[in-house]
Amino acid sequence: MHRKIGVMGGTFDPIHNGHLVAASEVAHRFDLDEVIFVPTGQPWQKSERAVSRSEDRYLMTVVATASNPMFSVSRVDIERPGPTYTADTLTDLHAEHPDAELFFITGADALAQILTWQRLDELFRLAHFVGVTRPGYTLGDDHLPAGAVTLVEVPAMAISSTDCRRRVAEGRPVWYLVPDGVVQYISKRHLYRS
Template structure:
């Protein structure tokens, strides 16, 4: 349901835009992973900006299955997070949602996600979208050398983040040429953490997340204290600690402040 789409005709091309490589007609597909608990307009704006800048044919959102970053904390079920992402992206024909991570029964590395998507779209050029500051730690990621064989990486800035700070430039110099790009996005100071807190405190989240997601959260009674949950089924689940570390979430406004 709402999986990456079949190849489309050649996409719109902006004036002066050229595909990577001479005569390169491959589809360009962005990959945005994250917990999406909940997905909000910051995620959607970041994906839209990168799609415009890189003339992407599609952006695939990949909700995490077993988020090791949240170990010991309460996280909404993978199915709830997947469905919220489907609802949030349904109106944009360039957005799709994949289940490759939530159907994996173990913690996921970025390289696992990209391998799976590469097998599904062998002829596509993949662009992995992550936070700009996460780029600085990419050399410590699992099988990092293979990552650059599978995809290009696009770091998106967060509100108040300087894309040109010296420490980031030093890290970029160590990476393979033409494999990493940086994109500044509109300063939408929205975070999933704040959205959950507002729901818990009975404050509105209208216009912070898509309308359909607001309605889904209300219907499922997500993010409320356990003693206020309705009796129509569990809405959240606590994950045990995972020893393996999957990819950092690519939210433009992360809850972990560093490499989400």
């Protein structure tokens, strides 16, 4: 039987426990063999703010996922020049794992934007989409093709990278919102001090 691989794309600036819980829960629900976290290159949706260096976001993602044997991190998006398009991510991962079935994991907010993404028919051909609940957002698949997306309820984690960055900038703690190693990486590299 072919492998089932979850794909968790994100800016991961920084990666936090909401990302990790979502990936873990979807892996269990779909009996996935592994989940690949894919930090974005220069994210076009977020061009209004400076995103941390790709290498820092990549390393925080490695630190956060290192203890889970099912989790790994891919450099495909950070090594492709230009902005990240999910169709490119999935095309590259499909080429690396030609026999695998891909499950693209996305939070309710990102799923809502899915219709604005490029090459929608190509996206749905490359992967099954899994939309997960996220506090503050409504999870729905109203305008999406029938059967293309499965909605999954995951433990509610009212955590965002934006809030983590703001907390660090204000000198407030991010302990237990992000993994311990990520707390230490942020302070070691003086990230988010503005």
